[in-house]
Amino acid sequence: MSFSQNLISKELTQQMQQWRRDIHAHPETAFEEVRTAKLVEETLLDMGLPVETGIAQTGLVATLKNGAGPTIGLRADMDALDIHELTGKPYASKYPGKMHACGHDGHTAMLLGAARYLTEHRPFKGTIHFIFQPAEENEGGARVMVEEGLFERFPCDAVFGLHNAPRMPLGHFGIRTGPMLSASDFFEIEITGTGAHAAYPQSGTDAIVAGAQLVLALQQIVSRNNDPLNPLVVSVTEFRGGDTWNVLPEKVVIRGTCRCFSEEVRHQTKKRFEEICTGIQSQSGATVQLNYIEGYPATVNEEKATQYAIRAAQQIAGKERVNTECPQRMGSEDFGFMQQACPGAYIVMGTSETGSEANVHNPYYDFNDNALGLGAAYWIELVKQFCPA
Ligand SMILES: [Zn+2]
Ligand SMILES: [Zn+2]
Known part of the structure; x- marks a missing residue:
């Protein structure tokens, strides 16, 4: 060359x-x-x-x-x-x-x-x-x-x-x-409910259902809260909970990453995560703990x-x-x-x-x-x- x-x-x-x-x-x-x-x-x-x-x-x-x-x-x-x-x-x-x-x-x-x-x-x-x-x-x-x-x-x-x-x-x-x-941030959300026999869900607080609702709610940050002209990715990459067929587990852990180009979108996304976690907590009765980790700008x-x-x-x-x-x-x-x-x-x-x-x-x-x-x-x-x- x-x-x-x-x-x-x-x-x-x-x-x-x-x-x-x-x-x-x-x-x-x-x-x-x-x-x-x-x-x-x-x-x-x-x-x-x-x-x-x-x-x-x-x-x-x-x-x-x-x-x-x-x-x-x-x-x-x-x-x-x-x-x-x-x-x-x-x-x-x-x-x-x-x-x-x-x-x-x-x-x-x-x-x-x-x-x-x-x-x-x-x-x-x-x-x-x-x-x-x-x-x-x-x-x-x-x-x-x-x-x-x-x-x-x-x-x-x-x-x-x-x-x-x-x-x-x-x-x-x-x-x-x-x-x-893009900037890259990471999140880990721990949902703690009350374990129960799967045949008697009324006696527990289901962390799995709360987690499933949370995953879908997080997808709405991109589709409903963010300006489509300003790129944002919210990816849930890990969903862990439960060991068997007939027990509602006490705990679910959800992890993932967010990517965007602007600090404004970054802050807005973090704020929406906090609001959604609070919302799912009051709706489900499970405790929802968010750890939002700011990675690279x-x-x-x-x-x-x-x-x-x-x-x-x-x-x-x-x-x-x-x-x-x-x-x-x-x-x-x-x-x-x-x-x-x-x-x-x-x-x-x-x-x-x-x-x-x-x-x-x-x-x-x-x-x-x-x-x-x-x-x-x-x-x-x-x-x-x-x-x-
Ligand atoms: Zn590399
Ligand atoms: Zn490299």
């Missing part, structure tokens, strides 16, 4: 592949990325960069200064998933039940590659913070880094994130201004930062290969926590060459090494645009 060859040497591409496969073979999950963080730290120290470790346990930041100019933050995630790898690749996971199935091994290697190039060539004026974060999957490592003072210790004029997309052709990018990925791309990301991607991939109206997705990312603290833009980069590669979070998924040069070139171009020499 011609887009990255100009910028990234064959030697650096091979180096990135070596890092990527090493990290791939040793996947570590949320806040346990000890070996990965050590590899990243030592590689950055070898480049001569100062490195601050132990931010959100295994997170780290390296800084490269080159004269006076703007400050840019570039973020890569380092964590793996609790999936048993089935790729059979020579560099497949050595740890049973753990796997780099989201390509964070590639993200880490690309940012390291960009750091090496930028350190050696310095085609910019300003400061770069290379942010390597733990625990993107489920645990919100980005939130912990922000809470531990990421942007107070390393103030950035803007922060940027990138994710590989195995459903998009290699050499293509997707981005949009405003909300791009929406990934919302700030306008100016997005323009920089678009220009950089267009420079690397060509204007026609950058979709600036990338469709919104109901999936989530913890990069939104960083964007709440600092203007930022998140871009997706296509990695597909056959159109039939396994998608992320699949045991057959593998990050496409042919995309390493492209990702690194994007970071480098972004720095050149944001911090012109």
Whole structure:
């Protein structure tokens, strides 16, 4: 592919592949990325960069200064998933039940590659913070880094994130201004009735019927309370209760997730959950206890930062290969926590060459090494645009 060859040497591409496969073979999950963080730290120290470790346990930041100019933050995630790898690749996971199935091994290697190039060539004026974060999957490592003072210790004029997309052709990018990925919240509802012989329902308080009514009532938040032009998903994913045919159980547990793009919808949804639970409680006589857990905020791309990301991607991939109206997705990312603290833009980069590669979070998924040069070139171009020499 011609887009990255100009910028990234064959030697650096091979180096990135070596890092990527090493990290791939040793996947570590949320806040346990000890070996990965050590590899990243030592590689950055070898480049001569100062490195601050132990931010959100295994997170780290390296800084490269080159004269006076703007400050840019570039973020890569380092964590793996609790999936048993089935790729059979020579560099497949050595740890049973753990796997780099989201390509964070590639993200880490690309940012390291960009750091090496930028350190050696310095085609910019300003400061770069290379942010390597733990625990993107489920645990919100980005939130912990922000809470531990990421942007107070390393103030950035803007922060940027990138994710590989195995459903998009290699050499293509997707981005949009405003909300791009949804917020994700979770709920657990415990319904406690009074157990009884199933033949004598009048002597108990039925948690199953109360639970069934609750599931249907929750569906009305989307269909009756929410503006259809503002997307919302309410999914009940778990309904547990009862052990046998002839007993009304005392307890039912319902779990699920809500996804949306706006904070207003998010708050309205939570409020409706509370109201519906109170309503079902008084109607059924069972006790309904709601635990509504706020997960990740929406990934919302700030306008100016997005323009920089678009220009950089267009420079690397060509204007026609950058979709600036990338469709919104109901999936989530913890990069939104960083964007709440600092203007930022998140871009997706296509990695597909056959159109039939396994998608992320699949045991057959593998990050496409042919995309390493492209990702690194994007970071480098972004720095050149944001911090012109
Ligand atoms: Zn993932
Ligand atoms: Zn991911």
